Amino acid sequence: MTTKLVIVGLPGSGKTTVFNALTQSDVATGGFSGQDEAHVAVVKVPDERLDLLTEMFNPQRKVPADIHYVDVGGLSKGMAEKGLSGQLLGNLSQGDALVHVVRAFEDDNLPHPDGSVDAVRDIETINLELMFSDLGIVEKRIERLTAQIPKFKGTEREVNERELALMHLLKEKLEADIPLREVVGDLEPEDQKTLRGFALLTSKPLLILLNVSESQLGEESAALVERARDQFARPGVEVDALCGQIEMEIGQLSDEDAAVFLADLGIDESSRARVIRLSFGLLGLIPFFTVGPDECRAWTITRGTVAVDAAAEIHTDISRGFIRAEVVSYDDMIAAGSMAEVKKAGKFRREGKTYVVESGDIINYLFNV
Ligand SMILES: Nc1nc2c(ncn2[C@@H]2O[C@H](COP(=O)(O)OP(=O)(O)OP(=O)(O)O)[C@@H](O)[C@H]2O)c(=O)[nH]1
Ligand SMILES: [Mg+2]
Incomplete structure (x- = not known):
């Protein structure tokens, strides 16, 4: 199973910086990215248990599980209501989970599009955009099914009527501000399958990552996480913080040097490991292992x-x-x-x-x- 995490966020929130930090990539940051641009990287999932098994069995190869990250262009307020570009929607839809990078860092040289830095406001903005995108798709589907159904007979008609009823339910939930990830679990397996087929954005688990500055690390960043968690933590949602800028720089160092830097900053686990752990938790993913003289290998499955x-x-x-x-x-x-x-x-x-x-x-x- 290849797991894909897609990074979303407002323009200039630090998505590409965080992408670099999480994937040890070196993509240029700061230039406003086009809507259709996407960066992709594959990362090995850090796993202490695999490390220990590898020591025990001393195989020729250690093969960790893979995780894919995708960094897309900014999603700004009002975009989804007009309909996202096919490219951007396609990139977002393919994510197993979304990682929302929210600007929390202050920098007078980088004006925020809304005039001030306010993480809670920005989380709401993106949540709304994701809802609007789903609502647009659901409404279109309702229109289409409503037009088609009279032409159908028998089983085909039943199937389409069932889907129409599902779409009406989804519309109702979205209009009541309920993300679809909170709806999936209550549906019949057949409807769950239909819903999955649409890859709607609010049906995906969401990891909210506050992108803080170095000076905010510690108490201030913990308080920001706490506040965001109070307001946004719901089933399938996690909130965490990292300093994208610093971790991007540290990501370019050797492992030993990186460990020293992280310790100096009081960061006990690099965000690379933590973000994967949190995402796997949200997605209900677990590893199992195969061992032997050739290789020790981690495989990813759903719990x-x-x-x-x-x-x-x-x-x-x-x-x-x-x-x-x-x-x-x-x-x-x-x-x-x-x-x-x-x-x-x-x-x-x-x-x-x-x-x-x-x-x-x-x-x-x-x-x-
Ligand atoms: N001061 C400060 N600047 C940061 C931090 N993180 C990112 N930046 C800066 O913010 C600007 C935008 O960063 P990007 O990573 O390109 O942001 P983005 O979300 O990918 O932007 P778009 O792709 O254009 O939407 C760059 O100039 C970064 O250097 C941070 O923690 N502190
Ligand atoms: Mg970018």
Whole structure:
């Protein structure tokens, strides 16, 4: 599973700076980006458990999971009401989650388009833009279905009527200021599938990242996060802060130098790791591992995935020809120290297709094709 995080925000909020910080890229910042421009980067997911397993098994390769970041042009107030450009909407729609970069830093040399720096106002602005974008799509769909339905008969008609009812419900929720991520869970599986197909923006988990200046790090940034959390933390939403500028610069250093700088600034975990952790949490993603002399590797699945489906992450053949999964939980592996000791301790399990994979499970699939 490749996970994609798309960065949104007002023009000049620091999206590209944060993108550079999170991906250790070196894209030019400060030039107002065009609406249709997008930067893409692939990042290895930091995972201490994979690191430890790699030490234990000493394979030729360590293969962490991947995460994709996309940095798009600014979304400004009023844009969505007119309809976002196909390119920008396309870029936003492909995100599994959205990362909203909000300007919290003060800089007199960089005037804010709304005249002052106000993170809460800007979060509201972007939330509204995302709502308007969804509402526009839902309304168009309602129009289209309403026109089409009289021409249909039988099952086709039923399917379209069901979708129309769903669209009316979504419209009602959006007009009541309820993001669709809070609606999905209450729908029938069939409607959930239809909704997913539209990739509507408020149905995606949202990570709000306050982009603070170096001088705000610490108490001030914590207070800003607290305030934003009070107002905006709802299911599927997280709030956090980082100093994009500094972390962008630190991202260009070697790991050792970076650690020293972060410690000096009182930052205990780089935002690169934290943002991924928070996003995986919002998306309900967990890793499982495969280990061996060739490679130790992390795979990403959704919490609740059963063994036979998790196998498809590695190869569809393994899923199709599934015989069984040999599973060791991560803690058992670390406690025992080696596969031989795990077996001696009776912690080596044989599981069937419907075994629900746990975070950190070490799995060896037996299959036959
Ligand atoms: N002082 C200060 N400036 C920052 C900080 N983060 C970003 N900037 C500056 O803000 C300006 C805009 O940053 P970008 O990262 O290009 O912002 P953006 O959101 O990608 O802008 P668009 O793509 O044009 O919408 C640049 O001049 C950055 O150097 C910060 O934490 N402090
Ligand atoms: Mg930019």
